[in-house]
Amino acid sequence: MSAHIQQPARVFVSGMGMITPLGDNLETSWKNILASESCTEKIPAHWYDYLDFRSGIWAPLPEIDFMSLGFRRAETIQNDTSTLLAIITTHEALLNAGIEPELTDKKRNQYRLPGINSERCSVIYGTGSGGSCSLLTNFSYHAIATCKQKLSEETSCKDNDALQTLYHPPTLNPFVIPMSICNSVPAGIGIKFAIHSDVQPVVQACSSGTTAIGEAFKRIRSGHADLVISGGVEHLKDHWGASYKGFDLARTLAMIPESGDVDTANRPFDKDRTGFLFAQGGGATLILESEEHLLARGGTPLAEVVGFAETFDASSVMAPEPSGTQIERMVNNALQSADIHAEDIDYINAHGTGTLSNDKVEVAVIERVFGKNAAINSSKSIIGHSLGGSGAIEAAICALSMRDQVLHPCRNLDNPIADLDFVTQKRKMAIEYSFSESFAFGGHNSGLVLKRA
Amino acid sequence: MLNRETLEQKVIDIVQETLALETPPNLQDSFRGDLNADSIDIVTLLVSLEDELGTPFDQNALQDKDTLISVVDFLDDLLLKPEKV
Numbered sequence: 001m002s003a004h005i006q007q008p009a010r011v012f013v014s015g016m017g018m019i020t021p022l023g024d025n026l027e028t029s030w031k032n033i034l035a036s037e038s039c040t041e042k043i044p045a046h047w048y049d050y051l052d053f054r055s056g057i058w059a060p061l062p063e064i065d066f067m068s069l070g071f072r073r074a075e076t077i078q079n080d081t082s083t084l085l086a087i088i089t090t091h092e093a094l095l096n097a098g099i100e101p102e103l104t105d106k107k108r109n110q111y112r113l114p115g116i117n118s119e120r121c122s123v124i125y126g127t128g129s130g131g132s133c134s135l136l137t138n139f140s141y142h143a144i145a146t147c148k149q150k151l152s153e154e155t156s157c158k159d160n161d162a163l164q165t166l167y168h169p170p171t172l173n174p175f176v177i178p179m180s181i182c183n184s185v186p187a188g189i190g191i192k193f194a195i196h197s198d199v200q201p202v203v204q205a206c207s208s209g210t211t212a213i214g215e216a217f218k219r220i221r222s223g224h225a226d227l228v229i230s231g232g233v234e235h236l237k238d239h240w241g242a243s244y245k246g247f248d249l250a251r252t253l254a255m256i257p258e259s260g261d262v263d264t265a266n267r268p269f270d271k272d273r274t275g276f277l278f279a280q281g282g283g284a285t286l287i288l289e290s291e292e293h294l295l296a297r298g299g300t301p302l303a304e305v306v307g308f309a310e311t312f313d314a315s316s317v318m319a320p321e322p323s324g325t326q327i328e329r330m331v332n333n334a335l336q337s338a339d340i341h342a343e344d345i346d347y348i349n350a351h352g353t354g355t356l357s358n359d360k361v362e363v364a365v366i367e368r369v370f371g372k373n374a375a376i377n378s379s380k381s382i383i384g385h386s387l388g389g390s391g392a393i394e395a396a397i398c399a400l401s402m403r404d405q406v407l408h409p410c411r412n413l414d415n416p417i418a419d420l421d422f423v424t425q426k427r428k429m430a431i432e433y434s435f436s437e438s439f440a441f442g443g444h445n446s447g448l449v450l451k452r453a
Numbered sequence: 454m455l456n457r458e459t460l461e462q463k464v465i466d467i468v469q470e471t472l473a474l475e476t477p478p479n480l481q482d483s484f485r486g487d488l489n490a491d492s493i494d495i496v497t498l499l500v501s502l503e504d505e506l507g508t509p510f511d512q513n514a515l516q517d518k519d520t521l522i523s524v525v526d527f528l529d530d531l532l533l534k535p536e537k538v
Contacts, residue, residue, distance in 0.1 A: 074471055074497045077504070107473040107494075171509035174496045 008221045012294050012301040012453065015097025015287035016396045017089035017231075020383045021059035021279050025092055029393075030400050033382050033408050034426055038263045040277060040384070047241030049165045055253035057262050058244065059279040059384035060237075064088070072109045080131030080179045082235040083188035085283055090189050090229055093285040098299050101193060112194045115297055122225045123186040123199040124216045125285075126208025126232030128388030128440075130182030130201070133238045138176040140168040140239070167239050189229055197225060203388075205440035206351075207310075208232045209283065210391030214308030214446055216288045226293040232392035233283030244278055250318065252355055253278055267412035268354035268378040269363065269422060276353040276385040283389030284396040303399035306433075307338025307449030312442075319357045320439055324365040330445040331369050331437065338449035340433060345374045345449070347401060347434040349394045352378025352410070353385055358439065363418045374435070377423040381411040391438040395448055398434040402452040405431055455506075457529060464525050467505055471498045480522040508532065 016026055021039035023029030039059045047053065066076050066084055076084065094101055094113065101111035113121065148166045151157045178184055183201040190199035202212040209232020216230035236243035247253050254265040255274040266277035294301060311330040315321035335342060348370065351362055366376065379394050386393060401407055407427045416422050437447040455463075465477050472478075472488055484490040490498070499515045502524075510531070518524045 072470070072473070073501055073504070077497055077500045109473075170507065171500070171503050172512070173500060174512065175500075 006223060009223055010291040011217050011220045011288055011305045012291060013286050013303040013305060013399050013450075014289045014294050014299045014301060015093040015095070015099070016284060016302065016399060017092025017096060018284040018393060018396055019061065019085055019089055020282045020386070020393060021061055022383055024062045024064060026096065026396070029383075030397070033379065033397065034406065036382055036409050036411050036426070040262045040266060042262060043241060043244065047244070050240045051245055053241070053245065053248050054251065055248050055255055055275065055278070057254065057256060057265055057277065059277050061280045061282060070109070075109060077173065078175045078179065079188050080134040080184060080235070082127055082131055082233050082281065083179075083185050085235055085281060086125060086185050086189055086231070086233040086285065087192050089231065089233070089283055089285040090193065093229070093231075093287050094193070097287045099287075104194065108191070110192060110194055116227060118194055118196040120197060120226040121195050122197045122216070122219060122228045123190045123195050124202060124212050124219065124228055124230045125186035125189060125200070126202040126204065126212035126388050126392065127182055127185045128203070128205045128208055128234050129236060129243070130203070131180040131184055133236060133243060134173070134176055135180040136238050136242055137169055138172055141172050144168040185233060193229070195229070204444045205442055206385070206387050207391055207438035207440035207444045207446045208388035209393070210395060210436060210438040210448055211310055211444070211446045213286055213288070213305065213392060213395050214310060214448055217305045217308050217448070220288055220290050226290050228288045229285060230288055230392070231283060231285035232389045233281070234386050234388040235281035236387065237280045247278055252276060254354055264412050266354055266381060266384065267414070268350075268352040268381045269359050269410060269416055270413050271415040271417055273354045273356065273359060275355050276380060279384035279386040281389060282383070282386035282393060284392040286392060286396060286399075301453035303402055303453050304451040305448060306451045307334045307336075307340070308447070309333035309337055310444065310446040312444055315443055317443070318441055320361040321443070322361060324361045327361065327365045327439065327445045328369060330447055331365065331435070334435065334447040334449050338433075340449065342370050343373050345370060345433050345435045346429070346431045347398070347407060348374045348376045349398050349434060349436040350376050350378050351437050351439050352380050354378070354380065359417060362439070363420065366420060367418060372419070372421050375407055375421045375423050375427065375429065377407055377410045379408070381413065382408065391436070391446070394436045394438070395450065398436045398448075398450045402431045402434055402450065405429065407431070455532060457533065460528055460533065461525050463505060464502070464521055464528070467501050468498065468521060471501050478521060480520070480525065482521055483519050485519060502528070506532065
């Protein structure tokens with residue numbers, strides 16, 4: 001009996017869903033990103049009741065009424081907003097893939113995926129901080145509630161304005177631990193859609209989404225799954241601006257220019273860049289399927305995932321290693337994984353945060369590996385940085401760019417830091433291969449190669 | 454205005470919503486026996502009631518209450534009795 005060598009499965013993106021500061025769904029986000037709309041606003045005024053801020057701008061998400069989207073009150077009690085956002089984009093992605101979830105358990109509001117073997121279906125999903133805002137909010141009750149009650153009973157404190165700023169929720173939520181842990185995001189998706197194979201979080205800060213899709217690609221390519229729900233999400237809005245303050249304190253956020261025009265503050269790859277635009281959150285879900293599975297159920301491929309690689313700097317928890325050696329190795333490994341050469345890449349969706357150190361190192365690596373052969377943009381220049389959600393959003397933007405053969409501009413890029421092919425106006429062009437890369441606090445570097453379907 | 458009648462209706466509504474019941478429950482129904490509620494349902498019910506009534510309760514308040522009417526009586530004592538004094 002001769003040995004049978006199984007060929008690696010081809011892996012396709014068959015459905016996508018997205019929430020960004022510019023839209024609560026995929027096509028609205030994409031339309032507004034292509035139009036380079038602005039979403040930069042000043043941070044909530046009451047955050048200044050607690051501390052001062054260096055940056056003072058952010059990109060808020062659209063208001064989302066979870067109950068009107070079909071969630072039950074119990075789900076909003078038991079899940080952090082990050083999980084709910086991931087479920088919304090997953091639902092959109094499934095519908096986009098032609099898979100209409102079917103309600104099977106009214107009390108749990110649980111669905112099954114008709115025609116999909118749930119034991120061959122996985123969830124591999126990225127998040128940077130999971131439900132950390134739920135933990136913060138509940139901790140505020142723990143730390144403040146009793147003291148505030150005592151102070152409010154003191155006659156001298158009764159009408160004290162400062163006392164009123166001591167915010168805490170009315171009670172502790174008994175679900176705070178399952179809400180807060182990072183695996184609650186993929187678990188929430190797995191429960192909602194009754195998935196029974198492996199359900200895994202990828203917790204890797206700003207490269208979480210990219211690496212989650214890469215791991216999903218590997219899982220299908222090796223034959224260990226037929227379909228994987230993958231992507232990334234983040235939601236970092238708390239009552240005090242505490243999560244925001246962490247990034248502000250680290251001097252990573254974009255500053256308002258002297259002109260006072262907040263719209264021009266966020267400018268990746270520009271000589272006058274000062275940091276990144278913090279997004280309240282957002283994310284994207286991509287449905288990845290083997291070619292055999294996709295064809296068998298009559299699905300439509302949106303893009304093909306052909307390569308992935310990941311390396312680690314082992315240098316600093318906060319800044320990229322200055323030589324970019326491990327980023328360059330990641331890029332070359334991803335190209336090798338896709339069995340293509342650097343000159344085959346038409347488009348690079350850069351990490352492009354707008355911090356001094358990121359852009360400097362990233363541009364140097366692009367110059368060394370790709371030169372001026374590939375068009376470059378930064379989606380963060382338009383929608384800000386949604387951290388653990390950003391890599392998935394950017395992979396979806398690569399797929400949309402190849403679908404529509406058009407690139408969005410790099411917003412506010414007036415004086416590029418290098419002589420490369422940056423996209424400064426919406427550009428129609430032939431795109432066969434695209435590359436999306438993400439780097440993260442900790443020192444993670446990951447990149448995906450996608451091909452036009 | 455919250456009174457005994459509106460309180461009963463709120464409890465019925467929240468229990469129906471939390472347990473996804475097709476029809477409104479009776480005040481005499483047992484959570485575990487008649488309505489098939491588990492411990493997670495009971496905890497969720499507690500938080501839903503706190504949310505709806507805008508008042509925190511003792512976290513163990515509902516653990517020994519097995520009927521809707523016993524919950525209504527508990528909330529009546531907590532929320533309405535002080536006004537009657």
